[in-house]
Amino acid sequence: MSSALLERAVAHETKIGVIDCDVHHAMRSSKDLYPYLPARWREHLETYGSRRPTPFTGSSPYFKAAPALSRKDSWPRNGGPPGSDLAFLQEQLLDRYGIEAGMLHLLSPTGMDQRNQELAPVLCRAINEWQFHEWTQKDQRLKAAIVVPGEDAAAAVAEIEHWAGNRDFAQVSVVTHTIEPLGRRRYWPIYEAAAAHGLPIGLHSSGNNGYAVTAAGWSSYYVEEHHEVSMSQQALVTSLVCEGVLARYPSLKVVIVEAGLAWVPSLCWRLDRQWARMKDEVPHLTRPPSSYVREQVWFTTQPMDEPERPEDILSILEWIGWDRILFATDYPHWDFDNPETAFKAQMTEQQRRMVFRDNARAVYGLG
């Protein structure tokens, strides 16, 4: 293998405003939701709490690299977990890196994978109210996703209808570890509603469904699991394509968040080759699977893939399509990508503008 010099980020003449397509805001505590919850559910959360198919009340069994999954320097000065203090987030992320818009993805609590089916829609509504009042109304750079209780498609559609047209919400969010793969027909009404309102579906790895982290069983280590979340996202893309969701809703836009993206070309090559010899099973697909991906799916960049030859990232971005790439930091997580240094290969000015800003403006309908 050839050796290569570690390159600093190429110095750029023009400063481009950045749109960060994966920002994790957080609650100081579950009490943040209380103003938005009926008393019956406040009591329920304080007693029975969130119940999901996981063994611990306070942690994933795959312990993370760092407390709260976050950079050590992202804990706000006034207390509270990383991402919970707007002022600190503004200072450390938005202002520091010239972020003109940040797409919010809330990871905890999740409403959709609550085992109590009545709690799920109530929690989602409360989350969306909290996002609106405490975040997007306080800093117009921040855009929320409409969090929906997707295991109940009718309730999810109702939640979309409630917020559609509100410019603070730029996309619809469902968890990705669901009771059935997200391409299955029980979820179709959600896509129909999102497409009808011109809202992309933002798919950030999340949720608990009790299925093993791999088809081959439960891995032992976080070093494995942290890689395997990307495979779940790949299976998700496969599902949306093969179940015909993308074919059925040609105006639907899907954003795959925090999966990296170097896997996209080889997954598409495999999908196309295998479809070519099994297409009789899926007559609803009238063209190669990769064509649906090329037209309707976008990918955020984080965690930035690090080829052994840094310039190899360029042919991957080229293959996916320069208009399909959305820069993201994943702030405040430990594997955060610094917009100034994450790319180790030289892009043209136009490519940089697209990746760092213009593609996101187009996908999310931002000014």
Added chain:
Amino acid sequence: MGFPAVGAIDCDVHPAVPGMRALLPYLEEHWREQVTVRGIDGLDPSSYPVNVPANGRPDWRPAAGKPGSDVGLMRQHVLTPFHTRYAILNCLYGASSVFNMHLAAALCRAINDWVAAEWLDKEPRLRASIVVPVQDAEFAAAEIDRCAGDTRFVQVLLPAAGESPLGKRQHWPIYVAAERHGLPVCIHAGSTFRHATTKNGWPSYYLEDYVVGSHAFQAQLLSLISEGVFSKFPGLTVVLAEAGFTWLPQFMWRAVKTWRAMRAEVPWVDRAPAEIIRDHVRFTLQPSDAPPDPRQMEQTIEQIGSDRLLLFSTDYPHWHFDGDAALPEGLSQSLIQRMLVDNPLETYPRLKGTLQ
């Protein structure tokens, strides 16, 4: 033109068990009786339903019986047209999915004895993997010990998706036995269906299950590396069969990136996962999942960073190509030569021992 006549070694070929009747003569007497009394049959794996067109190329399907069930047809269909020096048989009958471990072990014994009598004895160019009950590593090690004396058995066969990841300690007796006998371990595509085929649940379509099958292999590599199998068993080679390989570069990059952050979690992993893979892991050719542009295949091969990783295969009777067009575009002549002959000889030391 035709396929290069260099004495290629086909590293993944499938003999089909006609049914339990064929295995009866090779079962112990009490099992023979139980199988008959209880009607134990129907173990064709769900990963390879026989009538799915992709699982039997039309011109490889016999008038009667399953594709891959006749040694004469195998000669005619692949051994002759590909000028094959050796072909390695991977029998995919479903013993590894059986819950009764004693029955699973008995079925594996019967399968291996059947393969030896009905295939290896009848065609000198054939070699085989030892089918083992992955469900119980001690039983699997015993079967490796039992079969290893027959040098026509050249590796150990495991399914890509079992009950727990293959790097975990409970599987180590398999690697002890394999390493002791100098046998590679082959992980072959297919699921025992102990787990949903994705973390997101059960897809609707066979096409999806097949496509995401490459993730099971990737998970297995992460497991083998992270659990330290290659440092504990430095002599072990692992062959991924019917896994695809064009996903390998991006997989290695991410595996290295994650390891750099989490090294202290698995401190026995003392070098980059990409280096471990280049040293210890091999890939059969089919399916090549080739990009439409041959230059992208060239780039993929460059990124794999070694010409020693690919092993020629037809995956007979599965349908990946027509005629003898088994080689995808974008492979250099020197890589083809290595892939057809040199890499298999290096991977399977027993082949060198019996070279004519």
Added chain:
Amino acid sequence: MSKHVVATVSEIPPGQRKLVTVRGRSIAVFNLDGEYFGLFNRCPHQGGPMCEGILTGLIESDEPGHYKYSRKGEIIRCPWHGWEFDVRTGQSYCEPERIQVRSYPVEVAEGTRVVEGPYVAETVPVTIEEQYVVVDV
């Protein structure tokens, strides 16, 4: 290169560090058991504030499941991606060959098993002059 006083010896007791800015560059000086070491506060990976990370020991292993712990407090983990760097030498504990960065000459203490890093944190020569900690930047 020129010398700068950054602290008095008593300001940085064993196990502690001090972050300073010298000639516009952020540097940290660490006291490991009475010896002083300097590192530029910029991780060679993505430029994170490396020296603000947690100090750990070194976990090594000769066999899966066996852990050998040594050099408590001598490894700095970048607060971003958690990469481990030897405070004494700036060497990283991951991934061999391939890439090199500009670095000052460092001495590797005998007996240390270091993976020859691609990613080497830039060290800063530190000397003690009377009661002052002096860096050469």
